Amino acid sequence: MAERHVLGLSGGRDSAALAVHMAQAHPELELEYFFTDTGKELPEVYEYLGRLEGFVGKPIERLNPDRDFDFWLRQYNSFLPSPRTRWCTRQLKIRPFEQWLWPSLDAGDTVVSYVAIRSDESYREGYASTHPNLKVRLPFREVGIDKAAVIDILNASGLGLPRYYDWRSRSGCTFCFFQQKIEWVRLMERHPESFEEAKAYEKNAVDHGSPFTWSQGESLDELARPDRVAQIRADHDRRVARAASRRVVNPLRRDDDPIDMDELYGASKVCLTCHK
Template sequence: MGISGGKDSAALAIYLRDKHPELDIEYYFSDTGKELDETYELISNLENYLGKTITRLEAAPDSPEDSFDHFVKVYGGYLPSSSARWCTKKLKLEPFEQFVGNDPVVSYVGIRGDEDREGYISRKPNIQSIFPFRRNIWSEDVIQKVLQADALPRLSSHYRELSDPAQHSRLLPLVDAPLSRGFSQTQKLNALLDADVRLFNRVVFAFLRDTAYPLAQAAEFSLLDNDENLVRADIFHLLRKSGVGVPAYYEKITFEVDGKKGEYARSRSGCFFCFFQQKIEWVWLYEQHPKKFALAQAYEKDGYTWMEESLNDLIKPERIRRIKLDALAKQQKNSFSTSAYLLDVLDDEEEVGCASCFI
């Protein structure tokens, strides 16, 4: 399991330790060298709770510089961006894939049940992703194989074998129904999950026996009985109840602009200069972590910037005022929310970006 320093991966580690202590999970953290101090504090707290060391992975362990600075030089000062995410590839994914090598691996991923995204799926055939927080624990590639047209006879056979005959009249017409324009893969998946999540999991597990997926080698898998669907509020509850705590950068801080009060915080883990940050998060960094902001500024040279405007321009007083007013307007627009969490009031920008960095 990868620990990003974010709330979801930390909560997943807690959840699986408590609910599935029989799983001997190996934890890792891909360290870019550019995380906030709160990230390292969370990892230390989590190690204490789990009773295990979280292995630190470095993308350039033999370099005299930290991993990010090493690759900035390799790329000639070219900074990563949403259209050129070399940081994700070089600092997160490649170290993980080198770490696991060619061993069969089940990778547990902390994407929640209220998120509409798939997350990282390795192209290496020896790595299989599982999503315990979702009602559908299987990755998109597995679902495609199970529900594709030429797999229908096998799917039907497994359902007949594993289900109670009393269920056949209700289940089998649904199982045997082919995909069409009026009955998409998503619709069929949801219908099968609605009918019986645990049965669907057992069918998929049986289906995998004839594939090269790592779980094809497993005699059993305890998450087959997992039918929960955890959402954001559950994540905060797990972190607080465990004593591990919510990373401090998620906690809201009050700001004032033109005599009005608003709130800001960080919506994600990852590098302190992440280009996926909202403008108000850059202002948060400038005001709450000025030394980190200055370090981010220092990278902007030779025409390379973190976004469409430079950080020098972003911190001009009138620009900060405008960014805060825009953020305040968004918060007021969504003031009908009954959530106690700032992240439920802000635009859900945490879902923008690479799951490998932020979950």
């Protein structure tokens, strides 16, 4: 029976850093890299995955679901996914992953899946294996790699951070419901076509009786009003100022290092398959 080693990439910094770490620390492993593509990712994600492929020297397997977001939206009667009903993660991320591996697992192979949960994320858990031959490992926890070390790994490799970190906190679909309101404003400015697509999905869902909007408590039409945008910006600036005033001086960190969204709004239990 064979033993396979797989590492899922989201287009985010943590999984990218794990790929770099494993390539450097464990060159003896024949790692298989994969990315479950929803078709609704930011262009910056695809660009970064291409650069990462060049670094590891291997292709990244694209696991495209056989049925796309639009198909599943119809199956769920046009109800949008939400933090309480994450059907997008189940159908567009976990399902393709299991379909890819299950024939090998059922044939008796052992599969080791490496997940990029850091040592400073004690509140997170990895994918719970539902097959006896699937083993999950958390290398960052095993060797004590935290967020600062992740950034160091990426900078030392020459990859740096994905470009969307200039304005967004995580990878994932353009219309991810875990975005903060300031991120919706920035999406509207940087990728207006994606913002308009999200508005169209939302309007269709509301017309079909969906109780959810992408952003909690208001529609994207409401969020996009100039007075509301100004309010969101002001609230975000206040949060940044408060967080900056609480920062402990660190001689190893530049004063202009950006403040993470998790620092500003609190860490959330986001979907790991999308955001790591």
